[in-house]
Amino acid sequence: MFEAFISGLTQVLSFPAFAFMMLGMGVGFVVGILPGLGGATAIALMLPFIYPMSPVEAVAFLLGMHSVCATTGDITSILFAIPGEPSCVATILDGHPMVKKGEAGRALGAALFSSLLGAWVGAFTLAAAMPIVRPLVMAFGSPEFFMIVFVGITFMSSLGGGSMVKAFAAAALGLLISMVGCSPHTGTLRYALGQLYLWEGVPLIPLVVGLFGIPEVVEMAVKGTSLAEVGPMGKVVGVMEGIKDTIRHWGLVVRCSILGALIGIIPGLGGGVAQFVAYGHAVQSSPDKERFGKGAVEGVLGPGAANNSKEGGALIPTVAFGVPAGATMAILLGAFLIMGLVPGPDMVDPEKHADITFSMVWTLVIANFICVGIALLFLNQIVKITRIKGTILIPFITLLIFLGAYANDNNFGDIISVMIFGLLGWAMVKWDWPRAPLILGVILGSLAENNLYISTARYGATWLGRPIVIILIVISILVIFYPFWQERRQKQKKVA
Amino acid sequence: MVGYSPGGGYDAYARLLARHMGKYIPGNPTFVVQNRPGASSLIAGNHIYSVAKPDGLTFGTVVRELYTRQLAKEPEVKCDWAKFSWIGSATSEVYVVMARAAKGVRNVEDIKKLPQPLFWGETVMGVGPTLLARAMEDTLGLEFKFVLGYGSSADYAMAMERGEIDIMGGSWGTLIAQRPHWLKEPRLVNIIMQGGIKRSPHLTDVPALGELVTSEKDKRLVLLIDAGNQTARPFIGPPGIPQDQLNLLRRAFDSALKDPALLSDAKKSKLAIDDPLTGEDCAKLAKEIVNVSPDDVTAYQKLLTQKK
Numbered sequence: 001m002f003e004a005f006i007s008g009l010t011q012v013l014s015f016p017a018f019a020f021m022m023l024g025m026g027v028g029f030v031v032g033i034l035p036g037l038g039g040a041t042a043i044a045l046m047l048p049f050i051y052p053m054s055p056v057e058a059v060a061f062l063l064g065m066h067s068v069c070a071t072t073g074d075i076t077s078i079l080f081a082i083p084g085e086p087s088c089v090a091t092i093l094d095g096h097p098m099v100k101k102g103e104a105g106r107a108l109g110a111a112l113f114s115s116l117l118g119a120w121v122g123a124f125t126l127a128a129a130m131p132i133v134r135p136l137v138m139a140f141g142s143p144e145f146f147m148i149v150f151v152g153i154t155f156m157s158s159l160g161g162g163s164m165v166k167a168f169a170a171a172a173l174g175l176l177i178s179m180v181g182c183s184p185h186t187g188t189l190r191y192a193l194g195q196l197y198l199w200e201g202v203p204l205i206p207l208v209v210g211l212f213g214i215p216e217v218v219e220m221a222v223k224g225t226s227l228a229e230v231g232p233m234g235k236v237v238g239v240m241e242g243i244k245d246t247i248r249h250w251g252l253v254v255r256c257s258i259l260g261a262l263i264g265i266i267p268g269l270g271g272g273v274a275q276f277v278a279y280g281h282a283v284q285s286s287p288d289k290e291r292f293g294k295g296a297v298e299g300v301l302g303p304g305a306a307n308n309s310k311e312g313g314a315l316i317p318t319v320a321f322g323v324p325a326g327a328t329m330a331i332l333l334g335a336f337l338i339m340g341l342v343p344g345p346d347m348v349d350p351e352k353h354a355d356i357t358f359s360m361v362w363t364l365v366i367a368n369f370i371c372v373g374i375a376l377l378f379l380n381q382i383v384k385i386t387r388i389k390g391t392i393l394i395p396f397i398t399l400l401i402f403l404g405a406y407a408n409d410n411n412f413g414d415i416i417s418v419m420i421f422g423l424l425g426w427a428m429v430k431w432d433w434p435r436a437p438l439i440l441g442v443i444l445g446s447l448a449e450n451n452l453y454i455s456t457a458r459y460g461a462t463w464l465g466r467p468i469v470i471i472l473i474v475i476s477i478l479v480i481f482y483p484f485w486q487e488r489r490q491k492q493k494k495v496a
Numbered sequence: 497m498v499g500y501s502p503g504g505g506y507d508a509y510a511r512l513l514a515r516h517m518g519k520y521i522p523g524n525p526t527f528v529v530q531n532r533p534g535a536s537s538l539i540a541g542n543h544i545y546s547v548a549k550p551d552g553l554t555f556g557t558v559v560r561e562l563y564t565r566q567l568a569k570e571p572e573v574k575c576d577w578a579k580f581s582w583i584g585s586a587t588s589e590v591y592v593v594m595a596r597a598a599k600g601v602r603n604v605e606d607i608k609k610l611p612q613p614l615f616w617g618e619t620v621m622g623v624g625p626t627l628l629a630r631a632m633e634d635t636l637g638l639e640f641k642f643v644l645g646y647g648s649s650a651d652y653a654m655a656m657e658r659g660e661i662d663i664m665g666g667s668w669g670t671l672i673a674q675r676p677h678w679l680k681e682p683r684l685v686n687i688i689m690q691g692g693i694k695r696s697p698h699l700t701d702v703p704a705l706g707e708l709v710t711s712e713k714d715k716r717l718v719l720l721i722d723a724g725n726q727t728a729r730p731f732i733g734p735p736g737i738p739q740d741q742l743n744l745l746r747r748a749f750d751s752a753l754k755d756p757a758l759l760s761d762a763k764k765s766k767l768a769i770d771d772p773l774t775g776e777d778c779a780k781l782a783k784e785i786v787n788v789s790p791d792d793v794t795a796y797q798k799l800l801t802q803k804k
Contacts, residue, residue: 044502048511052765141660184620184645187801196542196572199535267651312751322674323654330650334508337674338765408533409501411539411758450645458615458660 109242122312174441499537
């Protein structure tokens with residue numbers, strides 16, 4: 001195994017592979033920054049180019065592209081409140097308010113550096129898990145998947161910011177939205193309003209981009225300011241501060257990275273859940289919850305780390321079982337097959353292809369390091385965007401919003417979706433309703449429903465008695481009641 | 497136009513053709529692939545049927561079982577399977593039924609002897625494998641317990657490895673390409689049977705459903721559900737493409753599928769090109785499917801949902 005570990009490294013650092021990795025990173029950087037144009041589409045389009053490459057070269061290229069997308073997606077989330085990837089929504093919650101306070105550099109520095117550490121933890125998890133990965137993933141069945149999603153939903157109690165009732169109501173609305181479309185179990189159309197467009201449910205990207213992006217643009221137009229509402233007099237807190245924050249809160253970053261990696265291992269859950277669980281954890285582990293939603297740097301560190309660590313985790317089921325842990329992984333899987341790498345026991349066998357799997361680990365490590373390094377150098381320049389007058393930025397951002405939504409499926413319906421959800425988002429901001437629980441409900445709704453159905457169809461009621469399920473039930477109870485318990489403790493402290 | 501997002505099987509075949517078909521058309525035009533996913537490719541199907549101009553410049557690929565919805569008379573279907581201008585089908589497919597070896601079933605007789613029904617895993621009812629399952633129930637007197645809601649075939653394949661489901665249906669080609677370790681000793685699965693009216697030349701020692709049923713009615717049903725597999729990667733254009741242009745496209749399609757560069761590409765991408773069908777043959781088959789008797793349609797419609 002150790003030889004495979006080293007062999008993976010030397011293969012990635014060797015000449016053609018390294019050049020391909022840099023090339024992939026370049027493509028990934030552009031794609032990651034453009035909202036809506038997903039890493040998945042980019043990888044699919046690059047597939048024909050990998051035919052002449054050797055397996056390690058192709059891995060370096062595709063994974064270089066993929067890991068950079070995950071990192072740079074946070075940049076538009078923070079600067080414009082438009083998620084570069086659906087897995088970058090949670091970074092908006094505190095990242096964008098930081099920009100408004102004039103702390104754009106700090107937010108970006110924190111996001112990027114925590115992404116780097118997250119990616120390393122994810123890569124390490126992939127490497128460490130290799131000998132035990134098959135029994136590990138086999139232990140998780142549909143009942144366990146459901147419980148993990150359920151735990152994700154319980155984290156909603158920490159996304160409320162202010163009113164918990166509003167948070168749960170928003171989440172309920174999100175769950176309702178997730179039910180739109182064909183029911184998998186009976187094929188009945190639910191709430192499709194007679195539109196073919198809605199058969200597979202409300203598309204996520206226009207929803208997210210509209211819900212978060214449009215209100216920001218409207219606000220900029222109404223207030224007539226630049227992104228950073230602090231005028232030129234405000235202190236520009238720079239990128240170094242963000243990096244220092246990451247190191248200061250290293251415990252949080254490591255914990256969120258581990259969470260992300262573990263969640264990434266579960267097929268289907270991936271990006272949607274990991275970011276919110278990490279954010280929820282960041283909120284709950286902070287003594288002062290009121291700061292969140294208004295520009296608390298921990299709210300950027302948590303999701304930033306989890307976003308990237310989940311990629312390392314997601315490679316595990318993809319490589320070891322051929323079960324892609326998400327759309328991007330599905331396409332990577334296609335690429336592996338093209339290269340003649342059949343996912344399964346061979347990929348973790350040191351006699352066979354473990355060195356290629358290790359080269360994936362090293363690509364994640366090295367590509368993220370280079371990407372973050374380069375980005376940090378240019379960040380102070382990128383931050384200047386936040387000082388440009390709104391009148392110049394608004395048309396550009398609006399174009400980005402609509403283009404991003406449309407580029408997804410080439411469906412005009414997406415434009416209408418963006419506007420409808422933009423209106424909803426604006427209303428929610430105006431009346432102080434949190435939007436994050438809504439997204440959480442949308443992402444988790446169908447996952448929860450499908451896994452619950454499979455669990456009951458297959459196991460009757462006995463699935464509740466499975467050991468991992470019981471542990472997760474206990475965890476969700478703790479998560480739900482923790483804020484109440486903390487509040488009581490603080491009141492007791494005040495009385496004392 | 498592809499009725500799915502990039503990265504899946506239909507998209508892969510479309511891009512394969514896009515790369516190689518141009519050289520068989522005068523002027524060597526460039527092919528641009530556009531993805532238009534939604535409603536399991538029905539959006540693309542409807543678009544190709546009524547919105548695209550029949551000038552021979554637009555054609556696409558949709559799910560092979562799109563005719564299912566037409567037979568079920570769903571109102572959202574705005575296209576007629578038989579009236580598309582058929583360019584051809586890039587390959588044919590064989591579905592196999594595989595059961596976990598641990599359950600000790602090797603064939604249909606063994607299934608009948610079990611005390612409890614086997615758990616059959618799938619994404620939704622109404623897709624190829626579940627049509628086959630339901631046909632097995634209705635024609636052979638078997639019973640399965642369906643576990644639905646898996647995201648994709650990869651997800652229920654993993655459920656199979658975990659023991660969460662006992663039996664599933666899927667493409668033989670995908671099984672040997674992506675899960676060869678299932679068949680290596682100690683086997684994970686036994687191949688119970690294959691779909692279709694007779695055994696495929698690629699799989700001669702596994703009985704076909706068509707052999708196991710007896711009545712003419714049942715044999716017609718088997719043909720109806722297997723029709724999709726004969727045109728496993730269908731390429732269709734809007735109705736009304738002028739005949740000489742359609743012929744041009746058809747011949748270019750056929751030639752492209754024999755082109756050594758395409759075949760080599762396909763081999764590398766693990767895309768099978770087995771028994772492609774010409775546009776003319778596809779059109780004939782499509783017409784037969786759409787014109788089956790109302791009795792046969794009723795028998796078919798029963799397969800779309802679980803047994804009551």
